[in-house]
Amino acid sequence: MKTNNKQVLEYTEKIQHLLQPTLPFKLLFSKKKTVLAWLNTIHETVEQSTTLEDIIEQKEHELQQKNNEIKRIKKSRDRVEEDLEELKETFENKEEELENLQDELTLQLKNIKTLQRINDGLRNQIEEKDVRITQADLRHNLIKSLLETENDNVGVQQYFKLLYDDFFQFSAQENALKDESAALLELQEIGSDLKLISGYSAFFQKRSIAIAGGFSAGKSRFITSFFTDDQLTLPIGIKPTTAIPTYVLNSSDKTSRITACNNKGAIIDLSQLWKSYDVHQILTHEFIQSFGFNLKKVMPYIFLSTPFRYEHLCFVDTPGYNPSDSGTQSDDAKAAKEFVDNTDALIWVVSVEAGTLPREDIKFLHSTISDNNKPLFIVINKADLKPIEDVKAIYENIIRVLDEENITVQGIVAYSSNQKEEISLGKTNRHNKSLTQFLNNLNTPSSKQDVLLARLQDVHNKYYDALQEQEQNVKKQLLAIKHLERGLFMSNFLDKEEDEEDLYEYDDEEDLYEYDDEEDLYEYDDEENISNLSSVDIIEERLRNLEKSIQQHDTADLIKQLDIVMQKMRNAIQLVFRDTTISNHKN
Structure with missing residues (x-):
């Protein structure tokens, strides 16, 4: 733009110079073309300048607009900055509020957690109380x-x-x-067996095998290993004094059922009594302990029927026993022995952790074997817990102990209740009968009627033999009295001291001291009468009293009474089995 203005000025000055009066006209005319060219240039330049001015004017207008826009933007920016300041201040306020809220939220969360813990505690208490109420209801019903x-x-x-x-x-x-x-205890035990048989008819054709051993030998787990139902277990870890003997036998309908037996021999099906509950989960050590007394006093037995490997066998899970500190047989051992005595065979379980056959076990086995000749089998349980070489050494040690103690066994095996199998030791000796062989030999129907009648006959025989022996003693005593009377009659000149000395000698010879009434000979209640009688008279009077007392013992009548009551008891036993057989046929 500056260049164009400069050119216009230059050409204008040249034209003015030509138009000066001093210039000749010819010269001016001769410069016409030049001047016209200059004028065109000036015209173009002016036109161009006019266009540029419009553009400049337009640009200036635009610039003004931009300036106005900038001013407006500046105002907007100022307002935005003001707003930003306000927002910043608001943000700071909100941030402070947020921090306060965060602190409050943290406090509330702590309170919520505290309340949650309280709530959980209350819920647990409610659940515990519900469990207690449920158990109390179950206990009451039972x-x-x-x-x-x-x-x-x-x-x-x-x-x-x-x-x-x-x-x-x-x-x-x-x-x-x-x-x-x-003898009376044996008769009561026969009655207890009759209760069991009458109440649980499936039991009377089973052969009973007592599973016995020291406490924590693993008897319950050993029995459980024969169950086909892996979910079913026996209560484990129950103290011997509160453990309830459990009769485990095969279920004919392939279902598992727990049945309780009371002191009267009556049967209570716990599966029906506690329909809404899993009986196997309820009947635990804790539940039995929760009664606060020995439940065995009102529920002496439990029957557990479940799918079982042996149809005709019944395992009796007897209470374990702890060694007696006093050296005498503990009540636990006595309780266990009662059940062992009335079974067909005995499996003695010893833990491999014991390392040998404990001395208390040996005492128990001696007391059991001395009373009967039932088959005995030894199981070294938990054999999977030790290396095989250690188990072999324990096996050899137990064989040596049995030989030294002269205890006869059908066999000895190492066994794992967890793995449900015997542990092979590669041994071959007279104790090498397998547990399976032992059980298979026993797995035949039993005739408990014959067994109970034989036990009753054994009691009968003991009383009969004792009465016969008493009858012989009575005859001897009467004969001795007759001899004394004759001797006194022939020796009435002897003084009191001599009479008494002869009497003592005669009594020794004839075993008169064995008779309970012999002291009547030397008891003088009436001193005045005694003083009026001679020593011979006194002795004769006492002898007559003694003879009269002896003759009152009518042994024959007692034997007759014994025979009658025993026959009636036999009939009662036979009636139990007859009714039980009929009940089985109906079922």
Whole structure:
């Protein structure tokens, strides 16, 4: 633009110079073309300048607009900055509020967690109380059923009536059997077996095998290893004093059922009593302990029927026992022995962790073997817990102990209850019969009627033999009295001291001291009468009293009473089995 203006000025000055008056006209005319060219240039330049001015004017207008826009933007920016400041201030306020809220939220979260813990604690307490209420209800139902349920078997009722009436009346009249308490206990145990058989009819054709051993030998796990139902277990770890003996037998309908037996021999199906609950989960060590007393006193037995490997066998899970500190047989061992005595065979379980056959086990086995000749099998349990070489050494040690103690066994095996199998030791000796062979040999139907009748006959025989022996003693005593009377008659000139000395000698010879009434010879209640009698008269009077007392013992009548009551008891036993057989056929 500056260049164009400069050119216009230059050409204008040249034209002015030509138009000066001093210039000749010819010269001016001769410069016409030049001047015209200059004028065109000036014209173009001016036109161009006019266009540029318009452009400049337009640009200036645009610039003005831009300036106005800039001013507007500046105002907007100022407002934005003001707003930003306000927002910044608001943000700072909000940030402070947020921090306060965060602190409050943190506090609330702590409170919520505290409340949650309290809530969880209350929920746990409620659940525990619900469990306690449920268990209390279960306990109530069980105790109520145990106390109310009656054994309606006529044979059982007859047997116990005969035992507590007729037999006790007979027992009160005689004193011949020295170990009468053992005989009475045997009769009561026969009655207990009758209760079991009448209440649980499936039991009476099973052969019972006692599974015994020291406490924590693993008896319950050993029995469980024969179950086909892996979910079913026996209560483990129960103290011997509260453990309830459990009869485990095969279930004919392939289902698992737990049945309780009360003192009357009546049966309570716990699966029906506790329909809404899993009986196997309820009947635990903790539940049994929760009664606060020995449940065994009102529920002496439990029957567990479950799919089982051996159809005709019944395992009796006997209470374990702890070694007695006093050296005498503990109550636990006595309780276990009661069950062992009334079974067909005994499997003795010893833990491999014991390392040998403990001395208390040996004492128990001796006391059991001395009373009967039942088959005995030794199981070294938990054999999977030790290296095989250690198990072999324990196996050899137990064989040596058994030989030294002269204890006869059918076999010895190492066994793993967890793996449900025998552990092969590669041994071959006289103890090498397998557990499977032992059980298979026993897995035949049993005739418990014959067994109970034989036990009753054994008691009968003991009383009969004792009464016969008493009868012989009575005859000897009467004969001795006759001899004394004759001797006194021939020796009435002897003084009192000599009479008494001869009498003592005669009594020794004839075993008169064995008779309970012999002291009557030397007891003088009436001193005045004694002073009026000679020593011979006194002795003769006492002899006559003694003879009269002896003659009152009518042994023949006692034997007759014994025969009658025993026959009635046999009939009652047979009635139990007859009714049980009929019940089985109906089922």
